[in-house]
Amino acid sequence: MCKSFRNVFSLVMVLALVAALFAGCGGSKETKPAETAAKAYNGTVKIGASSWIGYAPLYVAVEKGFFKKHGVDVEMQTIQSAGDRKTALAADKIQGMASTVDTQVMTQAAGIKIVQMLALDTSSGGDGVVAKKEIASLKDLKGKTVGLDTTGGASYFWFQYLLGKEGLSFNDIKVQSMTAGDAGAAFVAGKIDAAVTWQPWLTNATKTSFGHVLVSSKETPGVIVDSLALRKDFVDKYPDSVEGIVKGWYDAIEYMKTNPEDANKIMAKAMGQSVEEFTQSLPDVEFYDQAGNKTYFGTDGKKGLIYEVSEKAADLWLKEKLIQEKPNLDEMINGSFIVK
Structure with missing residues (x-):
């Protein structure tokens, strides 16, 4: 093999090796965003809720950027009727809705697959x-x-x-x-x-x-409870976004404690009330932080009150013929996001 040929051959080998290295690096850079994209929703997550005080911290999380801080863009939509919220959820016009646990059971029984992944508040005298x-x-x-x-x-x-x-x-x-x-x-x-x-x-x-x-x-704490439920297909596909929503809620609850004046202004405006009217109604509810959620959802070994309430609601609605069949309650309750 002549010297010139060896030089050409060596150059070709070097170029091939460099190309392989770049391809490898490029592949690793592309794989990670692809995995992230598969777990996080790139669009705006729309949540339907009525103007009930128990949902007010969701507006704090939006206003103060707590949801975005955890990588999820959330838009609150005021939908007063629970029936209208269910219709919007079924049509995928919204990806989640805030409602009472017993109403969420009705939604699941209607064939709209949802997952309750966060307890928001319990009526405490309201x-x-x-x-x-x-x-x-x-x-x-x-x-x-x-x-x-x-x-x-x-x-x-x-x-x-x-x-x-x-x-x-x-x-x-x-x-x-x-x-x-x-x-x-x-x-x-x-x-x-x-x-x-x-x-x-x-x-x-x-x-x-x-x-x-x-x-x-x-x-009767824990019986009249509002939860946030998301479409099951959304939860299955975008767990990172679900986790972001939960963490954004926790941040909002903490902000209410440390900056009550500003938080109350935001929430009062969202509820269409004066700050005075809003603050007067605050004692009527108890908001669930992470500790409260852990207790309410429980563990695999010891299920929390949300299971009992859902069970009783399902039995009642079936007895009253407001639903045609008892839904799968284990499928519609997922407390794994509250502890991350």
Whole structure:
């Protein structure tokens, strides 16, 4: 082999080696973003919620950039009706919705596959049963007329839960179907014996000469709970974004503690209230931070209250024929993101 040929051959080998090295480096750089892209959503995650105080920290997380800090862009959409939220979720117009746990069960039963991955808040005095003063216990409601929203939802589920604990059922009382707000107004007007309602009607009832709060949600923590649920296909495909949403919520809860004045302004605006009105209603809810979520979801070895509440809701909705079949509850509850 002549010297010139060896030089050419050596040059070719060197170039081939360099090309291989660059290809290898390039391959490693491309692989990592591809893996990241497969786990994180590049678009805007849209979450539907009503103007309920329990969802207010979500707006803090958006306003203060906490979601973006954890790599996810979130847009809140005000959708007051739970039915409309379910419709939007089914059509993939939104990727998640905030609602009560019992309502999330209905959504799953309707064939809209969701995953509850974060507990937001529990009613802590915001809901209650008001009654005439001579009615001293739930058992005293036997034969009495009670105003109640019978179309399903948190009030209906909670009241059934209360009656069940006392060995009572709807057959023991006279139910007058009306919205929770109308029930409160009817009681204050002296038209019914009791009502399952919420604030401000609980306070208004105590201002009458004949009424009192028989029982409030403060006595049943963890039963009327709002959770954030995302479409199951979204959770399966974009776990990093789900984790980012959870961490953004935690940051918002912490910000509320350290910067209450600014946080309250943001939340009051989002709820369409004055800061004074908003702060007055804050004691009616308890927000779930990471510790609260860990307790509520529990572990594989010891499941938390969310499973019991979901089970009771599923049994009730099936009994009342508001759903056609019992949904897979284990599939729609995932507490793995709350501990990351």
